[in-house]
Amino acid sequence: MRASQGSSGMKKPGDRLKSLAPREKQIISMLAVGLSNREIGNKLDLNEGTVKYYVTSILGKLQVRNRVEAALFARSQGLVWQASDETALQFAPPIPGKPTGSVPASDRNWLHCVDLSKN
Numbered sequence: 365m366r367a368s369q370g371s372s373g374m375k376k377p378g379d380r381l382k383s384l385a386p387r388e389k390q391i392i393s394m395l396a397v398g399l400s401n402r403e404i405g406n407k408l409d410l411n412e413g414t415v416k417y418y419v420t421s422i423l424g425k426l427q428v429r430n431r432v433e434a435a436l437f438a439r440s441q442g443l444v445w446q447a448s449d450e451t452a453l454q455f456a457p458p459i460p461g462k463p464t465g466s467v468p469a470s471d472r473n474w475l476h477c478v479d480l481s482k483n
Contacts, residue, residue, distance in 0.1 A: 375427065381441055383425045391418045393445040395431055396438035407447075 375383075384392065394404045401415040408415075419431060428434045438444070 378441075380426050380437075381443075384422065388418055388422050388425070389443060390445075391415065392422050392426075392434060392438045393443040395419065395422075396435045396443055397445050398435070399445075 381389075390408070391404055394407065399407070401419065402412050404410070405412045405415045419434070423430070423434055426434055426437055428437055
């Protein structure tokens with residue numbers, strides 16, 4: 365049974381998303397399309413144990429119980445990985461009032477903005 369979700373520590377979805385580091389956003393976007401830890405590790409040249417560590421950290425930051433809930437949360441927030449080639453990632457954070465090109469400069473090297481709401 366779930367603990368009370370009142371004002372006792374539950375953050376807004378956008379705040380939970382902001383708490384993720386760029387690498388964690390990258391991993392959660394891959395998790396959102398069903399990739400396993402091994403597949404994520406292979407694509408990012410990381411050890412499977414390192415990916416598992418990141419996933420555990422992501423679960424805590426997003427306040428979810430398992431990777432399925434994390435994947436559903438990521439998809440609801442627009443974090444979806446699509447490989448047009450082996451290294452390309454796409455990310456569409458729904459930020460009200462900001463144009464889609466407003467990704468921080470530090471993230472631009474691996475993120476491409478897409479509008480998933482038009483699908």
